[in-house]
Amino acid sequence: MASSLKLHLVTLIAVVIVVVQAAPDLGVCDPSNYTYPYDGPPLPTLPSQYRLKVEVNIVNKGYSFILEEFYDAVNNRGASISHRGDNSTHYTSYDYGLNQTVEVTTDHASGTSSCNVRDFGRFSLFGFHIENGTGHINGTDAIFRFGEEFNETYMGVATVRGIPANHWQRCIYNPDSNHTFRLDFYFSNASFHLQSGPNAIPLRATINGSGISRRTQEKYNFYHNYEYLEVEPGPVTMERAFEPPLGVVCPGYKRVKKFPDFPKVFGVNIESVIPSYQRIHYSREYYNYPANLFAYIYEPWGNSSGNATMVREVHDFNAGLAYKFEYGTDQCTIGPIPVDSFFRDTESPDGIHVSLKSPNSFILHNQSSWIYEGNTTLDDIDAEAWITAGQRVNGSSVWNFTMEYFFARGNWTGGTNKSGLVHQMPLLFRFTGKNASTNFTFRMNQKLIHFTYQLSDHFFDVHLCYNEEDSRSMAVEIIGVDIRKNYIENNTHNFYAAVQHTIANVSGLPASRIGNVYAAEGVEEILIVYFDMLGLPPVKGNAYQNYQTFFPP
Template sequence: MRATVLLVLLSLLFEATLARHVDWVPCPHSVSPSPTGKKPVITLAPQFQINIECNILQKNTSFDIIEYVDEINNKAAVFTTSSYHSVSQFYNYEKYEIFTVINGTCTTKDMRANGSYGFIGYTPGKSGGHVMSVKDLLMFGEEYNDTYVGPATVRGIPVDHWTTCVHAPAFNITVTMDYYFNRPEYKTSSGDVVPVRLAINGTSPNTRDPSGKLQPGSHEFRHNYEFIYYKPGAVDPTIFQTPKGVVCPGRINIKSLPNITDQFTLDGETVHQSSKSVDMIKEFYDFSAKMFRFDRKLKHSTRRWNRNMTAKYGAANLKFIHDYNAGLEYVIDKEKGNCTIHPIPLLAWDGEQMPDHHHLRMKHSYEMWEGQMFNNLNTSYEGQRMIRDIPADVWVTSFPSRWNKSHYVTSEVYFTPANWTYTVENNENETIVPVATWMKFGSGNKSYEFFMNIFEFYNGHPDEDSFDISSCYDQPKQKQGMVFRVVGNYLDLVYEKKRPLLKAVKNAIAKTANISSIRVHDIFF
């Protein structure tokens, strides 16, 4: 309940010209206090959810508000529904930001700017703002000359009635506010004394007409706010985050994206909502070797790309190896060993076309599976969401589609938080590991989206065997064997260094023969 009065009092009542820094002073009123002289004690929770029916009587209109406030963690969110649209607002007090989302489109405003304070005000501080305290939000307390009137009945509920009057001399606005809280003997669903109604009556100068001309004179207003549901206590922290896939241009990025190295392996599970299908994928990426491989199981798939690949290669369990040293793609049937070799497609998602539109360069890891997050000013940290019961850190961005510049791609990436460990290959523990990505192409009925769970992520060079293409050169005329001898002590030179030595010998032979290293295989000592 802490945020509601000025929500209506300033944001909905007096136009954008009356910023949150209006100086309000108590004004005298003629209401007689309760003859008993006893004031009930009103205690309101610092964390709560409240649902309000807002009746603007002088305009014959109503709208609904669901409001969440967490004064302890300095967060707030407001969801408004009216006859013409729905609006969601999210407050980042540390950076004085308000994110307003309407129909999936977000705008970012500085709440310190005139007219941008939103529904819930702030208190400035040395290291950022803070959600307003209860007394300032409610204008309820001795400094506002509140008066306990006595018992009453509202909507059949026995209540205690309070009233107060405030005046803004700079704008010639006078407001009387009547508060109604249930009496303690009336048991609410929360078991607490909760707000039941707030009635606001007053006078205000006329505002500007549609042409922007200031209208002379003043007008009276009458508002009744019915508090339908009130739940004190901790609020789900995801309530205070902007929705999935919503990018807020101009948002301050409060946490940098983790670095992704240029070598990794992973297993992925890709969920396609539109086709109601799930694909499995493996990826092996090594930028220093200029190699990329991905494996797809395409059997019974309903997706067009998968059906096309199955028809083209006559197989459903394929691995695709892209050798950027030679510019070749190897498509290998993992069950039968059949192999097809051709140039890497110009639209390969791991490649970027050169200016001549005939050649490709290999993308860095961050360019490939995170879209353009690292190079995009729109990339921003959203907060945490639960992914497979992991409270993952989430970043979001948007950028033009590479296939159609008039369409935008929205992308999110999810990482384990720094206080979680992730056990990877060789039982090593890592932190801040990617666990999922999400992408959406286009909008409306023409949109397409997929979500990929990431498993077994290993932040290191793939094994040499990961890029094995020996089945593509299985005919005797396609092979050339060689034997050479190196003089030295096997135990000193080879025994504990066999893996790096094999890689060094392989690269040396490839360089001498002027071929790609993946065409050198079956080296043994």
Template sequence: MQELRIILIIIGLTLANVIYAQIDLTVCPGGFTNVHDPKWQMTPSWFEIVTELVDANGTIDVSQSFAPYYDVVTKNSKDGVMKSYWNFLTNETFDIVPATNREQTRPQCVRQIIQSTSETSIIQPNRLFLKPSVLLGFDVRNQVNKLWSIQYIGDEDLHGISANIFTSCFYVNDTRTTVSATYYVSDATKSQTYLPQNISLILQISVKSINEVGYKESYQYNVLRYTPNPNRNEEFETIETPPGVFCLNRTSQLILPSSISPVAIGNGERFSSQETFPVVSSRSAYHVQYDFSRFDVWHPNISNESQLLHTTELHDFRTGLKYQYNSATGQCSVLNMTYNDTDAMTVNGKPNFIQMGSVQHFFAMDDIPYQYTGEKRCRHHVSCNVWIGEKVLPNNSFQYREWYWVKGINNELLSYWAPWKMVIKNYANDVLSYMVESNVFNFHDPLSIVPEFSDTLANCYRSLGHRENFNVAIISFIVDNDHDYPLIKNVEYLRDTIFDTLAYRLGVRPFRISNVIINFNGKDILVTFTLLDATPFLGLVSTIIHDEPLTSRIEYLRYMIDSHTLQFDIRDGSKDYYVWARNNSLRAINTGFDPNPTECDGESCVQTTTPPPCLNITTEVNQNLEIVYKNSGPLITGFWISFVVLGVLIGAVGGFFVLKRFYKR
């Protein structure tokens, strides 16, 4: 053990002699400083300093934000503002230079790899201006410089402030420079106006240096503001590259969010001064498992800006169809989906067919590489992780997408990240040609998302009507509650249970069922809902679905009811209640005949027969099933709206008797 200590002492003395031999005695006649004075208050590992650098050529503003593995130096001179970033975890440095073109500024980023020969102690090439951090006791890679010491030499009054004077002589390896620095620090033992008690503030640093080839530099840092241990969130914002800056080949230290909920709803506001409607409100919902998405847009009416127009678009990737519904007019159009739809992707090996994209595709995060630019404050008390990506466009044009995802609120980390904002900028020949900002609000995973799709889809079916072979049925039946179970305690849960049971037992996609209404008549429950027909044709989908037609589902529902097999399991706390649909209680109002058979060859779907002419009002009775066919979509729509109004105004019992008289007819 004693031999090891002797070896370490010899190594230390040898290293000291080598460094001493490198010291230029013309700058440091007494050699390097080897005693650390206790009067000096150690510089923390996190700080911000704002200075003016004065030399024989003039003055420039220099500030540094410093952290153990990162720092940024900002220089403001007559040539403009330039930021230099050092990242010692990824061994990269970035210079951000504003490039002005046609009075529009697009920041340029120059990336370089930090190598063993890189000079990271200076603020600009070909000059010996050291970073403030190097003068304050940190090495060229932002770690504590164990060979740096400082000595107290006296006091002085500096611009009316009592100051302690310190001096330090040391050697900087990367530039092979001998440095002599004199520090003026406020006297912590004396009360000074506008200065905190018992805290020393750096006031001024005077520097003389010379490198091994004899190049000399004399300059002075006048410290305007020195903040030790700043707020960490603000510090993160400072040491990361600014918004909108893309650095080619940058090493991304954090990947984009990948565990995004496959079912979600979110509201949004879009801002763009270059579009007809600068502000557009929106709402989006998607369900990856069901291959369904919805987009709502509210924008001013061109002819009457005080009026908002509301348009909804539904994307059904199981059928390859999209529905465009106008809420004001109640009109709907149905179109084939294409790969140009934002949430659509082509099928691998089948470029003529489309499928629903991944969640990452939904957020435009899968077609270009993104790089992490750091943590920034989205709003007061809200911190975000930020990524930016570049997409090369034709004719020397580029698109930049910048994503903000909420990381924490009030310094509390969230259990999951949520999208906050996306900024898209297009540049043509370095000139900004287009910009849009989309803000996301209330992004969440809902308890039930099906009504977001099914209700509007039912409105579209009623608008298109049976003439387009989009048939709708309004169905009701009674659930017996002879044991007087307390089912009324939670109507929402009761409705959801009935909805889920119907979708499962009928074997239909849940979007075909909508507007489930529960009314109580004494002990019993009257259930009314809308059931949609299978789509009469399909779009460009590679996998053909086989939805059962409307009348066969009504027949099967009648069979389950009359055979006493349609059971509902209603849970109330820890208790389960089992109730059944009453025999012979099914009633249905259908707006069309059976859909005509279709044949699909994987390329297109065509209708093989002509639908029979619709009678004015025809009633077909099949045992206990009563189906009323009507030839007008608006008639059934009017009935449904009237029913809802009646249910609200008259109440459960009154609504039941109104329906009862209607069904008897």
């Protein structure tokens, strides 16, 4: 628990090395003067797991800070959070099994954070030792430097912050650094009931002594006081106590987990919160990768034309055509797919022609660039998070950004058995971008709702953009045993997408011109698939000619 104490003890005992011939400063204490055998009440048993908060006062140097510590010998890990007077917070975690330290410093004035990941060196806040070639966190006796093996002397009962406390003392002399000091510990007395329970917990520790300056070879005095303000023995329950803060990119973090795969066909409702503009925006997105189609339903930003309250766009990447429909009107606009569509569906290899982003590119970066952040909770849902960083150049503007994705974990599911249960569904997307020239920061949080595999053909229907005279209703027969049961009932979301893609592929038409697909059982073992073949579009699209489908038929 007194890892903060150990930090300064290590500095005093192990780090400061002065090559001088000297003896203990008997004006401080005499290390040979201790009670043997031990005479006093039983020494407190220190826990193998705890959380504590300590006020560290370096009296001789005139400064103090608050340190929060998390210790878990059971799972071989530790962490600390310190709050300094320069308006900064320092987080450090120690994973002894992975031999890794993660340090995150947050400057609250600028709102920026930096992360440093490194292997253990000679120093660890809680100390460590090697067992069978693997690092292990030190036990609490070694961290506290308190216990029967340290020849503690019982000094009686004292009062700490009005609490009766048992007082122990020992004298320490380090000949290498020529430091002599008294180490006093005060533990709660059983006569006083504390919130943490009946077990004795540390209330205060002090270091009072003298040393020799390495620079001037002159004697100096030091006094440190540690006030333990919160002590909670037992498993640490604070979320992410042993993991770096969310929203900070830590390259080299050894806790690795593959970014989840997005399915071939899916839809999701999105609530976008944009603090910079105090704006909340709602939309729905639908992806059909076998058919190479994307649909987007949204509220127009600001005033819309006519009586439209919602707009639906369908992007057919086979032809490079964008269809735009305004609800409440009969208007349909057809044109090339917009090239600059950073947050949605489009990527362009040459700035002119377009292709549909792959499922991996749906999250804007290659999956291998995402760093696993670990577990958290969102709206009481068990979740896990990934983060990545990047840069986007838009003309003369350079934007540096981070993106964060949160997915449900464990047994959380959505959907139904009929529409398809969704596991590890995306829950939240966070984007933070900063303009390198103006320092303007743009933030957006997108809550992902109703992530589903079941998509209706209506979302991709574009027949209003074509003359009925140019369209043809057609049908094909599929012969087989229990086709509906085996291929449709348990896989509806992929069946119709695959049929649309196959018909388009065989006919040489864009998938958007194959509409109103549905299946009906015919006689005996025949399944009839009906569909409409729409006419020619009035404009030329901008599909990438060398496009290779991501899901071959």
